Amino acid sequence: MEERQIKSRERVAERGEVFTAEREVNAMLDLVKQETERIDSRFLEPACGTGNFLVEILRRKLDVVLRQYKGQQAQVWLQSVIAISCIYGIDIMMDNVEECRQRLMEILCEWHPHALSGDEAPSDLQQVWQYLLERNILWGDALTLCEPVSENATFIEKRDAKPITFSEWSFISDMVVRKDYHLAALMQAQSQSVPDLFSDLGDKAYLPPKPVKEYKPVHYLKIATCYDTQQ
Numbered sequence: 505m506e507e508r509q510i511k512s513r514e515r516v517a518e519r520g521e522v523f524t525a526e527r528e529v530n531a532m533l534d535l536v537k538q539e540t541e542r543i544d545s546r547f548l549e550p551a552c553g554t555g556n557f558l559v560e561i562l563r564r565k566l567d568v569v570l571r572q573y574k575g576q577q578a579q580v581w582l583q584s585v586i587a588i589s590c591i592y593g594i595d596i597m598m599d600n601v602e603e604c605r606q607r608l609m610e611i612l613c614e615w616h617p618h619a620l621s622g623d624e625a626p627s628d629l630q631q632v633w634q635y636l637l638e639r640n641i642l643w644g645d646a647l648t649l650c651e652p653v654s655e656n657a658t659f660i661e662k663r664d665a666k667p668i669t670f671s672e673w674s675f676i677s678d679m680v681v682r683k684d685y686h687l688a689a690l691m692q693a694q695s696q697s698v699p700d701l702f703s704d705l706g707d708k709a710y711l712p713p714k715p716v717k718e719y720k721p722v723h724y725l726k727i728a729t730c731y732d733t734q735q
């Protein structure tokens with residue numbers, strides 16, 4: 505099927521919106537193949553468009569879930585949630601954000617029958633996938649690190665723009681701890697690495713900033729419903 509790389513000439517001119525072709529996406533992801541095939545490796549695409557990179561990353565992670573956990577039904581569902589919880593995206597165009605979420609959801613739904621080898625999936629699973637996609641794929645301006653405001657906005661409206669806030673999902677067995685961070689604070693912390701401290705991949709380590717909100721641990725199948733009731 506022919507790939508659609510642009511939506512309109514106006515959008516190309518205004519936003520440089522040309523989507524990357526599948527062949528290039530795969531070639532680029534192959535440069536970090538090991539990471540794309542680690543279920544819990546985190547990816548953030550700051551101008552994700554309709555998700556050409558994120559969709560392929562999810563596909564690769566879900567293949568690994570089947571290879572590693574096929575037959576362990578409870579693990580398969582949990583690992584699918586872990587895979588989607590570490591995929592993040594930002595785009596300045598709301599229709600791209602919605603399309604990106606929808607495409608990622610389609611990948612999960614197409615994968616679902618291949619993952620079934622025992623019991624039916626828990627009834628809350630699709631709701632959990634959807635919730636994570638809504639929390640992780642955000643409408644935002646990757647330059648201001650805030651929700652977009654119109655060019656004609658007043659100084660006050662620009663100053664008060666809502667900061668892009670991502671949630672970190674940490675899994676301990678089948679429980680999840682959610683911590684919310686402003687993206688600006690995460691990026692600032694990343695620029696202040698701790699001398700002589702390195703991650704497993706050899707990258708400089710840094711201390712995470714203080715979260716803007718921290719939630720009590722909950723069972724992973726409850727994350728779509730429980731946070732509204734937590735203080």
Ligand SMILES: C[S@@+](CC[C@H](N)C(=O)[O-])C[C@H]1O[C@@H](n2cnc3c(N)ncnc32)[C@H](O)[C@@H]1O
Pocket residue numbers: 519520521522523524549550551552553554555556557594595596597600644645646647648
């Ligand atoms: C060249 S396209 C690439 C899309 C996607 N990464 C891909 O490779 O298919 C650039 C994308 O960046 C988005 N964009 C442009 N300026 C942006 C900004 N300041 N913040 C976030 N997204 C932006 C556009 O809406 C468009 O979807």
